Amino acid sequence: MGIMDFFKKKKKDKGPDPLSGLTLDTLKKGYYLDYDMKTWEVMAVNTYDWGDNDITYEWQLQSHDDTLFLEMENDDEMFWSISRKVPLRKLDQRIITQLKNGQEPPETLPFEGDVFYLEETGGGHFHADGAEQGREMLQWCYEDDDGTRFLTIEQWGETDFELSLGKKVEEYQFSDILPSGKTDI
């Protein structure tokens, strides 16, 4: 640090503009927002890197009794969805066996009385809460007939699978975004 640096005024981060700077895509850890009549706290900001600059952003939201994942995909325009983890055992046992035996998941997936159709598969790296080191994973995404609900199978290791059930949402369904109360805004 030079002697002149001592006199330089440190630029204080004034934080986002309270009117225009608080949007869904700028959510950070510690922020609060309202959705579905509840207040949620952003617990983590994760990313899925699918390669070729194709990145999906995920915010882990927690209320007093629930956890959900808000996802944003930028494909010319922003697509928003929310999902919740579902126990894998809710899947048909034969499909679980098929997965654990290293076989590809089927084209259609019966779940809770509905049929979900395989829409896309992909492999990428999951970066938990800004971590530089990504974790390799595979994903199979299924959609129902209307394309409103989707089911995702994620593979994290040889036999480690996760299932989540989600639906598409719109930005307007989220409101009252507040920056963290713990830091300077």
Next chain:
Amino acid sequence: MSFFKRLFKVGESNAHAIVDKMEDPIKMTEQGIRDLKKDLSMAMQGLAEVKGIAIRTRKEAEKKKHLAADYERKAMLLLQKMQSNQMDPAEAERLATEALNRKEENAADAQRLDKEATAHETRGNDLQSKVNKLKSTITTYENDLITLKARSRTASSTKKINAQLANIDSSSTIGMLEKMKARVEEDEALAQAYGEVANAGGSIDSEIDAALGGAETASASESLLELKKRMGIS
């Protein structure tokens, strides 16, 4: 009023006049909005804290409720064991009583935390509506300022155009045009005058010829006719 008092008053009024001149209403409004936004940020920070406390308190209340239910279930299991002679009745009753005590403690805590969480949520909702009101007020001010800025710019341009139209002094464009017009008219007048002078510049003979132009022509033809007659040419 004493002399010094009057002097002070004069100084004061002049200082006010200078400050009035220095005051830019747009800049002052911008600063006002910046200050309001700062207040809004502070209010939002406070609201975020209240919401955070509300979530944590509600979560804690839920945890206590689960614990209370858990202790009740344990007390029931102990009594069931006693009933099926798997446990010494006295010991089972002692432990069941202890479990029920814990259940009561946790249930009371849950009730207290529930009330606290509700109070925090109510306070949060109240603050939220105030923050929303402040947001909407600042947005209105910002929009008003944008409109006023645009109006001010338009007014300033209109003023400039009107001043140019009205101003006929030698430095303005219209003044220049007027000057040019005057010069052209002057040149034209001069040209006309020169023309007149040129016409007027001929000899007196020309003037006479011009005046008697018709007569001269008649005389020449008469002479020609006479000559032809003399020569016998018809």
